[in-house]
Amino acid sequence: MNRRFTKFFxxxxxxxxxxxxxxxxxNVPNDTVVIAADTGIFITMDPGMVYEVLPGKIVDALYxxxxxxxxxxxxxxxxxxxxxxxxxxxxxMTYTFTMRKGLKFANGDPLNxxxxxxxxxxxxxxxxxxxxxxxxxxxxxDNVDQTVKLIDDYTFTMKFDKPYASNIILGxxxxxxxxVVNRKQVEPHMSGDDLGQKWxxxxxxxxxxxxxxxxxRNNQIVLVANPYYVEGQPKIRRIVVRxxxxxxxxxxxxxxxxxxxxxxxxxxxxxxxxxxxxxxxVRVPGHGNEYLAMNASWGPLKDPKVRxxxxxxxxxxxxxxxxxxxxxxxxxxxxxxxxxxxxxxNPFYQDIPKAKKLLAEAGYPNGFEVExxxxxxxxxxxxxxxxxxxxxxVGIKANIVIVQASQMxxxxxxxxxxxxxxGWGNDYPDADNLAHAHxxxxxxxxAWRNAWEDEFAANLTIEAQFEKDPVRRELMYKILTDYWFxxxxxxxxxxTVETWPVRNELKGFEQxxxxxxxxxxxxxxxx
Amino acid sequence: xxxxxxxxxxxxxxALVLFxxxxxxFYIAHVIPADPVGAILGGNAPPEKIDKLRAQxxxxxxxxxxxxxxxxxxxxxxxxxxxxxxxxxxxxIGLYFPATIELALVAIVISIVLxxxxxxxxxxxxxxxxxxxxxxxxxxxxSMPVFWIGLILILIFYYKLDWLPGGGRxxxxxxxxxxxxGMYLFDSLFTGNWEAFRDALIHILMPAFVLGYNxxxxxxxxxxxxxxxxxxxxxIRTAKAKGLKKRLVxxxxxxxxxxxxxxxxxxxxxxxxxxxxxxxxxxFSWPGLGRYITAGLLSLDYPAVMGGTIYIAFIYSLANLTxxxxxxxxxxxxxx
Numbered sequence: 001m002n003r004r005f006t007k008f009f010x011x012x013x014x015x016x017x018x019x020x021x022x023x024x025x026x027n028v029p030n031d032t033v034v035i036a037a038d039t040g041i042f043i044t045m046d047p048g049m050v051y052e053v054l055p056g057k058i059v060d061a062l063y064x065x066x067x068x069x070x071x072x073x074x075x076x077x078x079x080x081x082x083x084x085x086x087x088x089x090x091x092x093m094t095y096t097f098t099m100r101k102g103l104k105f106a107n108g109d110p111l112n113x114x115x116x117x118x119x120x121x122x123x124x125x126x127x128x129x130x131x132x133x134x135x136x137x138x139x140x141x142d143n144v145d146q147t148v149k150l151i152d153d154y155t156f157t158m159k160f161d162k163p164y165a166s167n168i169i170l171g172x173x174x175x176x177x178x179x180v181v182n183r184k185q186v187e188p189h190m191s192g193d194d195l196g197q198k199w200x201x202x203x204x205x206x207x208x209x210x211x212x213x214x215x216x217r218n219n220q221i222v223l224v225a226n227p228y229y230v231e232g233q234p235k236i237r238r239i240v241v242r243x244x245x246x247x248x249x250x251x252x253x254x255x256x257x258x259x260x261x262x263x264x265x266x267x268x269x270x271x272x273x274x275x276x277x278x279x280x281x282v283r284v285p286g287h288g289n290e291y292l293a294m295n296a297s298w299g300p301l302k303d304p305k306v307r308x309x310x311x312x313x314x315x316x317x318x319x320x321x322x323x324x325x326x327x328x329x330x331x332x333x334x335x336x337x338x339x340x341x342x343x344x345x346n347p348f349y350q351d352i353p354k355a356k357k358l359l360a361e362a363g364y365p366n367g368f369e370v371e372x373x374x375x376x377x378x379x380x381x382x383x384x385x386x387x388x389x390x391x392x393x394v395g396i397k398a399n400i401v402i403v404q405a406s407q408m409x410x411x412x413x414x415x416x417x418x419x420x421x422x423g424w425g426n427d428y429p430d431a432d433n434l435a436h437a438h439x440x441x442x443x444x445x446x447a448w449r450n451a452w453e454d455e456f457a458a459n460l461t462i463e464a465q466f467e468k469d470p471v472r473r474e475l476m477y478k479i480l481t482d483y484w485f486x487x488x489x490x491x492x493x494x495x496t497v498e499t500w501p502v503r504n505e506l507k508g509f510e511q512x513x514x515x516x517x518x519x520x521x522x523x524x525x526x527x
Numbered sequence: 528x529x530x531x532x533x534x535x536x537x538x539x540x541x542a543l544v545l546f547x548x549x550x551x552x553f554y555i556a557h558v559i560p561a562d563p564v565g566a567i568l569g570g571n572a573p574p575e576k577i578d579k580l581r582a583q584x585x586x587x588x589x590x591x592x593x594x595x596x597x598x599x600x601x602x603x604x605x606x607x608x609x610x611x612x613x614x615x616x617x618x619x620i621g622l623y624f625p626a627t628i629e630l631a632l633v634a635i636v637i638s639i640v641l642x643x644x645x646x647x648x649x650x651x652x653x654x655x656x657x658x659x660x661x662x663x664x665x666x667x668x669x670s671m672p673v674f675w676i677g678l679i680l681i682l683i684f685y686y687k688l689d690w691l692p693g694g695g696r697x698x699x700x701x702x703x704x705x706x707x708x709g710m711y712l713f714d715s716l717f718t719g720n721w722e723a724f725r726d727a728l729i730h731i732l733m734p735a736f737v738l739g740y741n742x743x744x745x746x747x748x749x750x751x752x753x754x755x756x757x758x759x760x761x762x763i764r765t766a767k768a769k770g771l772k773k774r775l776v777x778x779x780x781x782x783x784x785x786x787x788x789x790x791x792x793x794x795x796x797x798x799x800x801x802x803x804x805x806x807x808x809x810x811f812s813w814p815g816l817g818r819y820i821t822a823g824l825l826s827l828d829y830p831a832v833m834g835g836t837i838y839i840a841f842i843y844s845l846a847n848l849t850x851x852x853x854x855x856x857x858x859x860x861x862x863x
Binding site: 034040041043044127132197198201216217218219220222240242243244245246248249252253255256258406413444 | 563574576577579580583611612613622623678681682685686689693694695696699809810812814818819821822825826827
């Protein structure tokens with residue numbers, strides 16, 4: 001009996017194996033795009049709550065907004081989407097938006113100004129992490145009923161606390177919290193005072209190009225085309241984001257054709273993939289930067305001459321060309337390329353004698369010892385080693401401390417760092433956004449964290465945001481940047497570049513990806 | 528001492544172990560100088576926002592107070608709300624755990640079948656070719672890191688040969704079976720969904736083998752040595768002398784006695800499987816509890832990490848208890 005059982009079991013196992021083999025092949029159909037990405041950081045699909053980059057772009061695909069960004073060449077410009085037009089009052093503080101007629105949500109419900117106003121109020125009541133953007137121009141949870149007003153079914157107004165330049169206001173309104181949500185669809189799912197947040201975490205109720213069909217966490221996200229989309233139904237009918245945490249697996253999937261694009265493949269793997277004729281590497285300028293920051297309240301770094309010496313001891317070209325294989329842009333100012341206010345000067349290069357001379361003038365002919373903190377995220381540890389070696393050439397001994405990102409930010413916010421290598425992600429495509437972060441300590445962002453309490457830079461930043469004449473405004477950012485080069489606590493290493501290996505069948509990715517970080521236009525994709 | 532007393536003693540011990548795990552997990556989670564609230568809000572967020580959310584989540588309370596409210600919840604299986612998914616952690620565990628247990632069960636079946644088979648063969652054909660092959664196989668299994676084997680097998684069987692899928696539980700064009708247990712293999716069997724069954728099966732083979740490789744190796748080694756010991760006993764010699772067939776001697780007389788240490792090791796490796804799942808699930812994009820905990824770790828989702836870890840410790844203890852009971856039933860000497 002024993003023997004018979006063993007035999008039966010062996011045959012069963014063999015049978016199962018044969019039954020299952022030869023069944024592995026999957027092809028991506030022509031109306032579907034499969035994205036292989038690490039979705040471990042995905043938290044919510046609620047437009048009032050989402051903040052991270054890729055989830056944010058997916059939410060953008062699910063919800064249309066009054067104003068959206070569009071890439072005109074390399075430059076990102078706010079354009080009306082659900083709105084037909086807007087008018088700005090004489091005092092530049094009140095904006096009147098007129099909606100398009102006949103708009104529909106993805107489920108067919110009509111969409112008008114009521115929904116737009118309700119959605120903004122809804123976002124203001126939630127603990128959204130991007131809410132501070134609109135709070136910074138004077139609309140808060142407490143005053144939203146007075147500042148955002150419905151005029152009729154097709155018009156509403158927004159009143160801001162100061163006469164900001166319109167590029168700033170419109171840029172801020174392209175963020176996810178301004179997404180228009182279908183109140184009628186959400187209301188049955190509200191519980192307590194959560195405003196439907198729990199339900200919207202993994203359902204969509206918008207008017208964007210796509211609808212969220214399902215989201216199985218840590219598995220896959222499936223979007224299907226919205227037949228009522230205001231710009232017409234997109235060509236790709238289904239987008240599947242598969243959770244593939246391992247970059248090596250993402251690579252294999254794209255090379256084999258089981259995925260059209262890999263989201264987290266970088267570095268040497270990307271270089272190796274470039275040899276595959278079935279795919280191409282797409283590169284676009286990113287919306288973030290990487291910098292070395294010096295705490296202006298700590299020891300030798302208090303002296304602007306010492307900070308200048310540090311800026312002259314780094315070999316920027318080697319970081320970009322060797323360490324990053326050219327996958328970065330040399331931008332030394334704080335305004336990203338493609339933004340209003342971008343300054344094309346890159347004044348810094350490695351000049352050891354000059355750096356040594358500056359250090360000697362500041363009273364540190366033999367250099368000093370300093371702690372250089374950065375996070376574990378690649379390529380930061382390698383950058384830290386490179387900068388350590390460069391600084392050693394002028395006698396500065398940097399001791400590298402590598403910690404988890406969250407740990408780094410905790411210390412950084414408390415001004416506990418001496419030197420730090422980190423990056424900044426932008427929130428709207430205007431110099432103003434970056435000037436506040438990097439030059440205005442009163443904004444409590446990077447300049448503050450590095451204790452660079454410079455009144456001139458802070459006041460110029462604030463002044464520039466109210467300048468109505470774009471020519472004058474541009475000039476103000478040029479002056480600010482030049483001043484910042486000489487005095488500021490940052491050595492800007494580069495502007496990031498976004499890269500993807502994309503299969504040749506998937507077309508239009510180059511256009512879809514322009515502005516990634518801030519914008520990803522899924523409707524441009526086709527096969 | 529009767530078996531009930533023995534059982535009660537074991538269960539009390541489990542409670543003690545779980546309390547210890549809870550202390551350690553809580554301590555480690557809070558001793559890391561990282562700020563979960565900062566991680567939720569990202570590097571750009573202003574400090575006021577961070578303080579507000581911290582107060583909202585209760586992270587500004589004294590540590591001891593946080594610990595007691597955590598313990599109080601943990602006793603009734605309430606590990607709080609996951610910061611990341613916004614669901615009660617216990618609900619998330621219910622969602623992700625079936626995938627992990629399914630993987631572990633298939634892995635243990637593969638390792639028992641393969642391990643015991645290899646163990647017997649190498650004992651019976653000691654120092655012959657099969658013994659040497661099995662030795663090399665076992666040493667590799669014990670010494671190679673799980674994620675490395677995983678990546679190499681994916682490269683061979685998915686990329687080069689195209690025999691097996693490279694990750695996930697199901698192909699995305701196959702709908703999952705109606706949820707009964709949450710384990711796709713069983714659910715598709717119960718509902719007669721053959722397409723899903725076949726797809727789930729080919730998806731689970733590689734991760735289950737990788738996850739079980741280490742245990743296969745241990746089981747093979749243990750079976751071999753205990754088999755050798757038994758084969759040298761006098762009653763085996765007697766059986767042989769009686770003129771019984773070799774196969775009968777091996778399977779009926781030797782194997783049954785040789786399997787007792789194997790059962791112990793199976794109980795132990797089962798716990799190891801749950802722990803190995805963290806790596807295997809990441810390599811094979813397997814949406815289970817291990818991946819849930821890893822994702823939680825990366826976003827400093829303390830409730831998820833603490834809850835998930837304690838849950839795994841609980842299952843581990845249960846597996847051990849089961850083995851102890853089996854043991855006591857098989858071998859009366861153990862009850863004293």
